[in-house]
Amino acid sequence: GQQLNQSPQSMFIQEGEDVSMNCTSSSIFNTWLWYKQDPGEGPVLLIALYKAGELTSNGRLTAQFGITRKDSFLNISASIPSDVGIYFCAGQLISRPDSWGKLQFGAGTQVVVTP
Amino acid sequence: DAGVTQSPTHLIKTRGQQVTLRCSPKSGHDTVSWYQQALGQGPQFIFQYYEEEERQRGNFPDRFSGHQFPNYSSELNVNALLLGDSALYLCASSPGGRDGEEKLFFGSGTQLSVL
Numbered sequence: 649g650q651q652l653n654q655s656p657q658s659m660f661i662q663e664g665e666d667v668s669m670n671c672t673s674s675s676i677f678n679t680w681l682w683y684k685q686d687p688g689e690g691p692v693l694l695i696a697l698y699k700a701g702e703l704t705s706n707g708r709l710t711a712q713f714g715i716t717r718k719d720s721f722l723n724i725s726a727s728i729p730s731d732v733g734i735y736f737c738a739g740q741l742i743s744r745p746d747s748w749g750k751l752q753f754g755a756g757t758q759v760v761v762t763p
Numbered sequence: 764d765a766g767v768t769q770s771p772t773h774l775i776k777t778r779g780q781q782v783t784l785r786c787s788p789k790s791g792h793d794t795v796s797w798y799q800q801a802l803g804q805g806p807q808f809i810f811q812y813y814e815e816e817e818r819q820r821g822n823f824p825d826r827f828s829g830h831q832f833p834n835y836s837s838e839l840n841v842n843a844l845l846l847g848d849s850a851l852y853l854c855a856s857s858p859g860g861r862d863g864e865e866k867l868f869f870g871s872g873t874q875l876s877v878l
Contacts, residue, residue, distance in 0.1 A: 652805075654805075679865050681865065681866075683869075688871065689871050689872075690767070690853050690855070690869030690870050690871050690872050691806065691853075691867075691869050692869070693866055693867070693868070696865065696866060736805050736806075738805075740865045750796070750808050750811060750819055750821070751806075751808065751865065751867065752808070753805030753806050753807070754805050755803070755804055755805050756803075756804075756805055
């Protein structure tokens with residue numbers, strides 16, 4: 649089963665509000681990634697994080713690699729209708745050939761934006 | 764530049780049957796990973812192919828097998844289908860080298876329904 653605990657499960661927010669979600673793990677990861685999945689599509693990479701404490705932005709999205717290496721956070725500022733979707737955190741245990749591409753995913757956070 | 768393409772998009776099978784799903788990786792990528800995504804869950808790693816060999820495998824039974832062809836495209840085969848195999852099957856590709864191996868590019872998936 650999945651080892652990543654992602655919260656909240658869902659969020660209903662108004663357009664213009666900020667959104668925060670987080671992901672925790674029982675294992676230490678060397679890489680954290682955040683994906684977004686729209687209905688009928690595969691996940692799309694939003695942000696990748698490689699170092700403990702790292703803070704990375706992609707437009708209105710900001711993600712942080714937790715200092716303990718067991719958690720990560722994603723923030724969306726000034727939400728707009730197209731931010732609707734399911735956001736997944738994913739972690740890679742260690743960077744070595746036999747773990748390349750083997751990501752562990754959280755269960756996702758469903759974001760609904762109302763006008 | 765074509766992204767990851769999967770076929771078919773939808774498939775309906777009955778218990779006990781066998782199914783083959785196909786995937787063409789993103790141009791320039793030589794590594795293909797397969798994930799299973801149950802309804803309401805995050806993707807779970809099935810296995811990964813590189814240089815036409817299975818490089819690593821997740822916790823899936825031997826009923827799940829795969830193949831990679833010289834042109835890097837891949838197939839996922841599932842034998843003796845069970846109701847619980849109903850899910851969205853995602854193919855993801857990545858470059859084979861160390862840089863960016865964790866940045867998976869996903870296809871839109873094949874929705875498999877087992878009746």
